[in-house]
Amino acid sequence: MASVDLDHVTKDFPDGTRAVDEIELAIADGEFMIFVGPSGCGKTTALRMVAGLEKVSSGEIRIGGVAVNDLDPVERDIAMVFQNYALYPHMTVRDNISFPLKMQGVGRRESNGRVNDAARLLGIEELLHRKPRELSGGQRQRVAMGRAIVRHPQAFLMDEPLSNLDAKLRVQMRAELVKLHARLGVTTIYVTHDQTEAMTLGQRVAVLSKGVVQQVDTPQRLYSRPTNTFVASFIGSPAMNFLRGRAVRGELELGDRRFELPAEVRDEIERERGDVLVGLRPEAFADALLAGTDERPRLHADVEITEQLGPETLAYVRIPGFETMELGERPVELAGALAARLDPRTRARPGETVELALDLEQVHLFDRETGASLLR
Numbered sequence: 001m002a003s004v005d006l007d008h009v010t011k012d013f014p015d016g017t018r019a020v021d022e023i024e025l026a027i028a029d030g031e032f033m034i035f036v037g038p039s040g041c042g043k044t045t046a047l048r049m050v051a052g053l054e055k056v057s058s059g060e061i062r063i064g065g066v067a068v069n070d071l072d073p074v075e076r077d078i079a080m081v082f083q084n085y086a087l088y089p090h091m092t093v094r095d096n097i098s099f100p101l102k103m104q105g106v107g108r109r110e111s112n113g114r115v116n117d118a119a120r121l122l123g124i125e126e127l128l129h130r131k132p133r134e135l136s137g138g139q140r141q142r143v144a145m146g147r148a149i150v151r152h153p154q155a156f157l158m159d160e161p162l163s164n165l166d167a168k169l170r171v172q173m174r175a176e177l178v179k180l181h182a183r184l185g186v187t188t189i190y191v192t193h194d195q196t197e198a199m200t201l202g203q204r205v206a207v208l209s210k211g212v213v214q215q216v217d218t219p220q221r222l223y224s225r226p227t228n229t230f231v232a233s234f235i236g237s238p239a240m241n242f243l244r245g246r247a248v249r250g251e252l253e254l255g256d257r258r259f260e261l262p263a264e265v266r267d268e269i270e271r272e273r274g275d276v277l278v279g280l281r282p283e284a285f286a287d288a289l290l291a292g293t294d295e296r297p298r299l300h301a302d303v304e305i306t307e308q309l310g311p312e313t314l315a316y317v318r319i320p321g322f323e324t325m326e327l328g329e330r331p332v333e334l335a336g337a338l339a340a341r342l343d344p345r346t347r348a349r350p351g352e353t354v355e356l357a358l359d360l361e362q363v364h365l366f367d368r369e370t371g372a373s374l375l376r
């Protein structure tokens with residue numbers, strides 16, 4: 001096991017594409033680190049550079065404190081699990097899993113023991129005699145995982161390893177990965193485009209956009225303290241709502257309404273700002289009828305669509321006079337609508353009006369030009 005450091009690591013492809021731009025990241029020994037971001041943001045390239053499958057254009061990668069830029073993949077002692085893993089079709093599961101050990105010259109007894117341990121951990125003990133073609137997608141993925149585990153490598157690199165699995169199996173495998181990591185304690189870098197997966201798996205998550213790390217934080221901090229509008233809109237589902245507003249003398253202006261900003265928010269705004277981008281997560285809104293008689297300001301909203309999800313009802317609403325901005329990925333027909341996460345007992349129905357209570361303690365404020373958070 002070892003720490004993994006990326007020190008201003010950049011990758012320029014010959015065609016001029018800058019896939020990774022000055023990544024600066026220290027991954028601790030034993031840490032479970034996630035790289036998350038939309039397709040094409042440089043996750044795979046970053047991982048391939050750590051593995052030694054792709055040359056670094058500038059910067060340095062260190063494993064266990066040792067610079068590895070010039071080391072071959074085999075010399076780096078790292079195990080990689082891909083989305084499209086290749087198993088040897090003519091070999092049994094046992095032989096597939098033990099293959100890297102054979103290459104390392106590990107003895108038969110030791111090898112058998114390690115394969116049995118890995119198979120037990122992954123729940124594939126009964127499959128050891130089978131050939132890959134006799135396995136389901138999920139079982140094959142476990143075999144690929146087993147092949148990585150038996151090596152006892154310095155680090156695991158996983159590139160969307162669960163994306164070929166169906167939703168239920170994916171959730172199950174996620175939980176197993178967390179347990180596996182807790183048990184083995186091997187430094188892991190896990191790449192995914194799925195923010196839910198990132199939030200459930202990671203101790204720390206690095207959010208990437210266009211080859212640049214936007215924020216590295218715990219899932220909770222990413223959600224409650226996004227550093228910019230990219231992170232704010234990427235993390236969370238439905239995405240954060242964005243509105244044009246003004247913050248002036250401790251008040252927030254939205255449309256023709258003025259709201260007093262909570263003291264905590266006021267204290268955190270670095271200075272008077274004027275025009276701002278206001279971020280409100282769906283849960284900042286509640287059905288006023290069910291919210292009791294508290295101090296929260298009330299808003300009248302026109303309900304466009306409701307989705308009854310059981311524990312909550314999502315309502316897409318429009319508030320007259322409020323100017324929304326589309327940053328997340330809303331379906332076109334909902335562009336400009338605000339998502340509100342309501343108590344399932346809400347009587348909000350499409351085509352009707354609902355009175356909402358707005359929780360300003362949950363407000364986020366961003367610079368309109370740069371998208372940077374204005375809260376400390």
Ligand SMILES: Nc1ncnc2c1ncn2[C@@H]1O[C@H](COP(=O)(O)OP(=O)(O)O)[C@@H](O)[C@H]1O
Binds near residue numbers: 014038041045
């Ligand atoms: N071999 C290559 N040559 C040129 N551009 C590449 C190559 N591999 C990836 N890219 C580009 O680099 C960027 C990052 O790609 P990638 O690391 O695969 O992203 P991700 O894994 O986040 O989807 C993309 O713009 C992609 O088109």
Ligand SMILES: [Mg+2]
Binds near residue numbers: 043044045
């Ligand atoms: Mg990729």
